[in-house]
Amino acid sequence: MATTDFPTRLKELGATLTSIEKVLDLEKMRTEIADLQEQVGAPDLWDDQANAQRVTGRLSALQAQLERIEGLRQRLDDVEVLVELAQEEADADSIAEAEAELGRLSASIESLEVRTLLSGEYDERDAIVTIRSGAGGDDATDFAEMLQRMYTRWAERHDYAVEVYDTSWAEGAGIKSATFAVKAPYAYGTLSVESGTHRLVRISPFDNQGRRQTSFAAVEVVPVLEQTDEIDIPEDEVRVDVYRSSGPGGQSVNTTDSAVRLTHIPTGTVVSCQNEKSQLQNKASAMVILKAKLLALKKAEERAHLDELRGDANASWGDQMRNYVLNPYQLVKDLRTEHETGNTQSVLDGEIDDFIEAGIRWRRNTEDAPA
Known part of the structure; x- marks a missing residue:
């Protein structure tokens, strides 16, 4: 200069x-x-x-x-x-x-x-993030765990607290799904642009012939509710199942029926929590997640397009919003904003602010565009 x-x-x-x-x-x-x-x-x-x-x-x-x-x-x-x-x-x-x-x-x-572009009704709130593996077998479950690590590392870089509510471990590698909260001002407004299907292309570490594999994972982001939010769930609309926690957690977690799964019968929405030793605590945490997801569903239905709050969760070919290519070249590219970088490792290590900021600007421009 x-x-x-x-x-x-x-x-x-x-x-x-x-x-x-x-x-x-x-x-x-x-x-x-x-x-x-x-x-x-x-x-x-x-x-x-x-x-x-x-x-x-x-x-x-x-x-x-x-x-x-x-x-x-x-x-x-x-x-x-x-x-x-x-x-x-x-x-x-x-x-x-x-x-x-x-x-x-x-x-x-x-x-x-x-x-300043985050002016949505719930943008100031904490965020609840759910990651689910999609098509791609072991590569997809491994990719889902890679994404969980990416968002966790991103939160750590900003000194944001993360609370893991539930992890469903895959039989092979990685996770089937994970739900966690990011507790920070504007966490929902910031992370909501990450909702959608993410696609990974790489040489599969699970293929003994070393072939290239494409796999998918879905990310869903919803806001945490406050007491003043109007979401009333009658007891007879929720089925409560308890079961034994799985995966890492220690004896007191894995040997008692402390994990809780809640099913909202009218919508079929299912959430679970197993991070606490107490069944009562897990039930309370699961109810927080359920209310958040039902609020997202309600708002989306009111606006007549579910993707606005929940994102596309099909996690399959043709639905992706971001590609992570590790082979035959190195590139992470957002298909909505066209933002890209060849430093794939830094992205997977949580350096995603540029992608998030580009997504926020893209969303505002899309909202402001004439119909």
Whole structure:
């Protein structure tokens, strides 16, 4: 970057950040923080644990978001001062430092700008992600586990908490399915663009002739509900089955009938949970998942297209939204946004922010396009 670009770049980034501040309404955010802080200070806050967790979680998320925005504004002001001093003194090292900081700021502000596109009714919520293997035998179950690891690693990179509710292990390699929650502000709005069918092409490690194999896995993302959400499930509409947990977990998990499977009879929706030692805890967690899935179903039916919240879950040829090709060349490509990279290992290690951001922009452009 030439030094003559500094004024233009600083002006562009300043304008973008100002636009973000207006969209996110910082004064409203500060007012809500003050109100939540007052609620947190109430002596009876923890009499209602569910509400207390909601209040403290919301407060923490808003404070972090405000600090992030204010931090970016401060960094932008600081780099402007650095540029002025560096140019006055013709300090090449300081100019190089300013250029590097501008690059980092640009990436951070662009990422924050994507957040302003998440304005859906449930975008702020935590996400419940379900991955299911599709066509492809052992390669498909192995691929499903690869995707679970990819999303888990992505969450770890952002310091997001992940809670695994249920894992159904395959007889050979990998998993038949897995359900887990990603607990972070805007986790649902962010990850919802990952819903759909994912396709893997590689030399199969399970084929003794070393042939290339194509396999599929489906990803479904739904928002976690809050107490105020209107989803009432009559007891007689839910069948409860208990069974012994399988897979890793230790003796106390695997030797008792603590796992719970819930079936919503009217819709045929089935969820399960086996991560807790207590049958009661597993039932409560399974009910959280069931309500989230039923909300997704309800909203999708209201809009007359199920894919909007749940994504396409056929997990077969012709339905894929993203290809992961490991042989005969290395390429991960999103078929909706055309975003791609040849660094397949980094993607499978959780570096998927570029794909997610491209997906969010693509969705907004699709929504805004004239009918």
